[in-house]
Amino acid sequence: MQSLFNSLDLQFVLGSLIKIAIFWIFIMLVVAYMVYAERRVLAVIQNRLGPNRVGWQGLLQPFADLIKFIFKEDLVPLAVNKALYMMAPVIVLVPAMMVLIVYPFGPEVPLPFGGVLSQLINDLTARVGLNWNVDLRTINLYITNFNVGLLYVFAMTSLGVYGIVIGGWASNSKYSLLGGLRSSAQMISYELAMSLSVVAVLIQIGTLDLNEIARGQGDWFGLRWNIFGGPTLAMLPSALIAFVIYLISAIAETNRVPFDLPEAETELVAGFHTEYSSLKFALFFMAEYVNMTTVSVLATTLFLGGWQGPFVEQFPWLGIVYFLAKVFFFLFLYIWLRGTLPRFRYDQLMNFGWKILLPVALFNIVLASVLGVLFL
Amino acid sequence: MQIENLNLNYGAVAPEIIAAVTGVISMLVDALSPKGARKTNAVISLVGLVLALLAVVRLEPSGSYFGGMVTTDPVRVFFSVIILLVAIIAVLLAGQFLRDEGLPPGEFFTLIMFATTGMLLLASAGDLVTVFLGLEIASITTYVMAGYRRYDVRANESSLKYFLLGSFSTAFMLYGMALTYGATGNTNIAAIRAIIGEGRVEHPALLLIGAAMMLVGFGFKIASAPFHLWTPDVYEGAPTIVTGFMGTGPKAAVFAAFLRVFADGFNVTASPIGAQLQSTWISAVAVIAVLTMTIGNVIAISQKNIKRMLAYSSIAHAGYALVGFVTGDFAPVAFYMLAYSIMSLGAFAVIQLLARAGDQKTEIADYAGIGFETPALSFSLAIFLLSLGGIPPTAGFMSKFFVFKTTWDAAPHYRWLVIAAVVNSIISIYYYLYPIVVMFFRPLAPGFIKPRIATMTTVALILTLVGTFYLGLLPNRLMNALGQGQKAVAIQPRLGDR
Amino acid sequence: MEIVHILFLAFAALAVVAAFNVILQRNPIYSAIGLIVVLCSLAVLFLTLYAPFIAAMQVIVYAGAIMVLFVFVIMLLNIREEESKTDRQKYLKFLAAPLFLALLGMIAAVVKTVGNPAPRGTDQLGSVQTLAEGMFTKYVLPFEATSVLILMAIVGSMLLARREKAEDVERIEQALAASQEGAEATEKEEVAA
Amino acid sequence: MVPLSWYLALSAVLFTIGVVGVLIQRNAIVLFMCIELMLNAVNLTLVAFSRFLGDVTGQLFVFMVMTVAAAEAAVGLAIIISLFRNRETLNVDEADLLKL
Incomplete structure (x- = not known):
């Protein structure tokens, strides 16, 4: 057992756990304030005030909401399938959170007091007889590096659909079931276009490793992003088409306006989570916003250069600022769309996905391959 | 693996390419023509099949292509011809079937063409991967064809049963392939043969279990006992023309792959493990053959439904064809499958x-x-039944004779098998004669009207009749060709020589 | 005992339990969930075999596409628990137990012969590059063959699962009636005669 | 490193469970799931051999198996839907218009 504690694996596990905890708190804050921001921005768009009472400008509103969610009565309808009904929100949230471990939030950064900290840890572990050689002078701003990171992201995203469909079915209510079925059909349909759109970018960069992808966009003063064609400007057309397809299908994937059919109030009450209340509803709610965040993070990494930007090489911590700025841009886009666009009809949605988006994505792969063969 | 070493020769897969492209064309024609294109598609498919037939005949003599995925040898050529003939006859018959039943016209031809692609791939497979893929393309298409008449519950059930048991057997086959791969470190059949011959098998137990699993898989697909239980239901429920198609084409293709994997890949006696494997599978096949023909024939006697009767008869015929396996030679099996188809x-x-x-x-x-009401049909049916029963001078007699004679000469240890087969074919004559007696010597039931026969159907009937008599009366040329082919492949060593 | 052993044992146990769940549940949806768990734990086991690409594909294709289809169909048809009315297949249950034991015996034999060889593959064996090279050189023909397979599956499933259009129903009924009428017409003639 | 025999044993156990499931289950859709389980067990065998033989063929084979499984699932579920439309049950014992 001593050897187990000495092994690199354990250090890796412990290190990862700490990082995961930090990331988790961070993402929860993002989600909380995303909700707040959504309400305020929508209010501005609709010419009203929005929540501004709890704390300065309503900044403590998310915590008030959280407390409300926790203390609300947890109703479990009689006819539900108990086990699945309980499981569904968890199944939705867990894959959504699991995606986060592969995203690079920034370059390798020097940790303030890193040298002192590693010295301290090494001394302490040596005292219990362990021989750890921790080096914390620089740290990576990602949890783990995975050479098929992009596929991992798609794998996890594709699991989220179960929570929705099972939640809809277990509720034993027709609105929920219809919402769940609609949602799963929608997610499957748009996942295809989304994955295919990414292929065009993959042709430019030739790797599935998200870190490599981010690192590869650093030329031109940190502006050689994939949306501009990555290695060669000649790929610009295919990259732009891919970006647009990705954006559209990402919005559909996350069931947001104008593709929020699964929870169309006018026809389906609240869709798959009609029968959920209190904390379980909060989990669904959270999952939706986590998904929005992760989809934005992926868009940032794939198309907008991830943490790359001017002066990142000189000041590595600047990377994380650029990164968040780009992510928040996408999140703002979501809110903006919600404030502006009406909802699609269901048949329009399906037709759009299968008859327009998918063929365009397929065509784009051909375009990208031709351009790649000619210019790369 | 360098591209140059792969031997990418598109001529070597020309028949498969032609079949697949024809399938796609007929699909597009059907989609783009407003009322469905039954006749056009039939013609397109026929042209495609004839072209594929020409491509098969013009295949280069032998060799392996695409990194060993495809092998050209006499087995491939003969079985490809059988498959294409079956497909041509099925296309000829399909026109009237689709019109009479008012079924969606276009897709049927597309399915036949895709099934043909799969069967051709299966017959040409030089690697376990291509065996698997060809098998699946052919089987999955046939599942769909069995359920083609989808308003009919019987067809649905037949399709479901076929599908479930087919996939079940596929899983066995696949597990066998995986274990064989683990034991030999290779999926190429020729390479496996070489490795077994040199005794370089790392885990002999795995190889034996793998071979057994594959035998189960093949046994299911050719409907041999004790894996035959699905056959009668599936054959009865599927539309008759589909029954005819799936009882002949895919079966012949599976026999080709069966021959290549077992009678070629696992037929090496140079090493101890090879000898053990060979003697094991040959005795297993012999037992399966006897069981298959006996069960098929005995149950066929009690059948009241002609499709069920023919289903059991087809089980029995698979048993006869299996007899040819003990010679370790493909010629009798190929000839038998041609005649039977x-x-x-x-x-x-x-x-x-x-x-x-x-x-x-x-x-x-x-x-x-109905005998003298529709003499053309009833006499044809009588001839086919007699031929199935093995009465001279028909194809059925000649093919049985060929198989039994070769086995008797080549494998002295297995003469009991031949005797069992002869006894069985004598029993079978009873139930083949019964419908003939009913047709000609019973009073006509009221309400009978003559079925309309379309031109294409007539052509198909004439083709099959001519074939039946040609193979029965003038089999020499074909047999000689087969004999030469057999020397060219030299599937060796024969069991009798041991 | 390394961490990888613990991982293997944990996920192997999970897979086996979930597999039993697949076959012993009466409600199809629980079976489906069991199968999803098996698939995901196998994906983890693929990772321990240094096959990350296959692991990702396992989740994307099996768990993300195929099983969604299953769950979708179960919900679409609203298949609930089914009490069986007939017991014709009961003998199969008795067959199952000895078969299970026989196969387990076989497994023991296999495991004993295989032993514990050292892995010969490098850790790069399952990388995307290696797989892609194999796929587009030696496996190019099977790869193309799968496209035929998938095209055929699309045609076939559309054909079987779409609803009959009104005109289709009409045409089929006409065709069936035509053959019936023919029979009745001759019957009448005979009666008249 | 986890020994090869562990993987093979697990895969064989899963395969066996699948076979038993096919024998004891009556619901067509669950039966089909058992077959998928068997295919997955085979995939594990193939990947394990691929790793221990140092040969990429096994993993490529798994690709083909996955493709086939997807095609099979599409067609199989379509068959199940078309049967269900015509007779509201998926109990294979009751699919007895065609007797054994």
């Missing part, structure tokens, strides 16, 4: 016409007295 398709073609739309009349009692 032609006469069986002919019989199903007549039954399709007599059963009417929706397969309403398939009881043998329905055939009472």
Whole structure:
């Protein structure tokens, strides 16, 4: 057992756990304030005030909401399938959170007091007889590096659909079931276009490793992003088409306006989570916003250069600022769309996905391959 | 693996490419023509099949291509010809079937063409991967074809049963392939043969279990006992023309792969493990052959429904063909499958016409007295039945003779198998004669009208009749060709020589 | 005992339990969930075999596409628990137990012969590059063959699962009636005679 | 490193469970799931051999198996839907218009 504690694996596990905890708190804050921001921005768009009472400008509103969610009565309808009904929100949230471990939030950064900290840890572990050689002078701003990171992201995203469909079915209510079925059909349909759109970018960069992808966009003063064609400007057309397809299908994937059919109030009450209340509803709610965040993070990494930007090489911590700025841009886009666009009809949605988006994505792969063969 | 070493020769897969492209063309034609293109598609498919036939005949003599995925040898050529003949006859029959039943016209031809692609791939497979893929393309298409008449519960059930048991057997086959791969470190059949011959098998137990699993898989696919239970239900429920098609084409293709994997890949006696493997599988196949023909024939006697009867008869025929396996030689099996395919398709073609739309009349009692009302049909049916029973001078007799004679000469240890087969074929004559008796010597049931016969159907019937007599009367040329082919492949060493 | 052993044992146990769940549940949806768990734990086991690409594909294709289809169909048809009315297949249950034991015996034999060889593959064996090279050189023909397979599956499933259009129903009924009428017409003639 | 025999044993156990499931289950859709389980067990065998033989063929084979499984699932579920439309049950014992 001593050897187990000495092994690199354990250090890796412990290190990862700490990082995961930090990331988790961070993402929860993002989600909380995303909700707040959504309400305020929508209010501005609709010419009203929005929540501004709890704390300065309503900044403590998310915590008030959280407390409300926790203390609300947890109703479990009689006819539900108990086990699945309980499981569904968890199944939705867990894959959504699991995606986060592969995203690079920034370059390798020097940790303030890193040298002192590693010295301290090494001394302490040596005292219990362990021989750890921790080096914390620089740290990576990602949890783990995975050479098929992009596929991992798609794998996890594709699991989220179960929570929705099972939640809809277990509720034993027709609105929920219809919402769940609609949602799963929608997610499957748009996942295809989304994955295919990414292929065009993959042709430019030739790797599935998200870190490599981010690192590869650093030329031109940190502006050689994939949306501009990555290695060669000649790929610009295919990259732009891919970006647009990705954006559209990402919005559909996350069931947001104008593709929020699964929870169309006018026809389906609240869709798959009609029968959920209190904390379980909060989990669904959270999952939706986590998904929005992760989809934005992926868009940032794939198309907008991830943490790359001017002066990142000189000041590595600047990377994380650029990164968040780009992510928040996408999140703002979501809110903006919600404030502006009406909802699609269901048949329009399906037709759009299968008859327009998918063929365009397929065509784009051909375009990208031709351009790649000619210019790369 | 360098591209240059792969031997990418598109001529070597020309038949498969032609079949697949024809399938796509017929699909597009059907999609783009407003009312469905039954006739156009039939013509397109026929042209495609004839082209594929030409491509098969013009295949380069032998060799392996695409990194060993495809092998050209006499086995491939002969079985490809059988498959394409079956497909041509099926296309000829399909036109009337689709019109009489009012079924969606275009897709049927597309399915036949894709199934043909799969079967051709299966017959040419030089690697376990291509065996698997060819098998799946052919089987999955046939599942769909079995359920083609989708308003009909019987067809749905038949399709479901076929699908479930087919996939079940595929899983066995696949597990066998995985274990064989683990034991030999290779999936190429020729390489596996070489490795077994040199005794470089790392885990002999794995190889034996793998071979057994694959035997189970193949046994399911060719409907041999004790894996035959799905056959009668599936054959009865599927539309008659599909029954005819799936009882002949895919079966012949599976026999080709079966021959290549077992009679070629696992037929090496140079090393101890090879010898053990060979003697094990050959005795297993012999036992399966006897079981298959006996069960098929005995149960066939008690059948009241002609499609079920022919289903059991097809089980029995698989047993006869398996007898040829113990020679370790492909020629008798190939000849047998050719003869069986032609006469069986002919019989199903007549039954399709007599059963009417929706397969309403398939009881043998329905055939009472029709003998002289529709003489053309009933005499054809009689001839096909007699041929299936092995009466000279038909194809059925000659093919049985060829198989039994070769086995008797080549494998002295297995003469008991030949005796069992001869006894069985004598029993079988009883139930083949019964419908003939009903047709010609019972009073006509009221309400009989002559079925309409379309031109294409007539052509198909004439083709099968001519084939039946040609193979029965003038088999020499074909047999000589087979004999030469057999020397060219030299699937060796024969069991009798041991 | 390394961490990888613990991982293997944990996920192997999970897979086996979930597999039993697949076959012993009466409600199809629980079976489906069991199968999803098996698939995901196998994906983890693929990772321990240094096959990350296959692991990702396992989740994307099996768990993300195929099983969604299953769950979708179960919900679409609203298949609930089914009490069986007939027991014709009961003998199969008695067959199952000895078969299970026989196969387990076989497994023991296999495991004993295989032993514990050292892995010969490098850790790069399952990388995307290696797989892609194999796929587009030696496996190019099977790869193309799968496209035929998938095209055929699309045609076939559309054909079987779409609803009959009104005109289709009409045409089929006409065709069936035509053959019936023919029969009745001759019957009448005979009666008249 | 986890020994090869562990993987093979697990895969064989899963395969066996699948086979038993096919024998004891009556619901067509669950039966089909058992077959998928068997295919997955085979995939594990193939990947394990691929790793221990140092040969990429096994993993490529798994690709083909996955493709086939997807095609099979599409067609199989379509068949199940078309049967269900015509007779509201998926109990294979009751699919007895065609007797054994």
